[in-house]
Amino acid sequence: MCTMIVESAEITGSGKGGNGWFPIKEVNVSYDHPFHAPMEYAVNLDFTNESQGPSARVVVELSAKSAEELIETIKEALRRGKEAIAQ
Numbered sequence: 001m002c003t004m005i006v007e008s009a010e011i012t013g014s015g016k017g018g019n020g021w022f023p024i025k026e027v028n029v030s031y032d033h034p035f036h037a038p039m040e041y042a043v044n045l046d047f048t049n050e051s052q053g054p055s056a057r058v059v060v061e062l063s064a065k066s067a068e069e070l071i072e073t074i075k076e077a078l079r080r081g082k083e084a085i086a087q
Helices: 064-086
Strands: 005-017 020-032 042-048 057-062
Touching: 005 042, 005 057, 042 064, 057 064
Parallel strands: none
Antiparallel strands: 005 020, 020 042, 042 057
């Protein structure tokens, strides 16, 4: 059964796709069936810039455990980065 769970956010960054680097403007985060990863459900991250068409897209499919690890790793990198900049 599909969950149809999707959350979106405007973001600022860059991604590298088949045509090289492009500015990223949005991320869509879903918890549903992946297209490629060999699991029933995945956290799917879809980084896009719709104004540049379908080639301006980077997609990542992660297990729920891997997504949780990614969240914690990002938090730790941000914490350490802020600490290093403050010194």
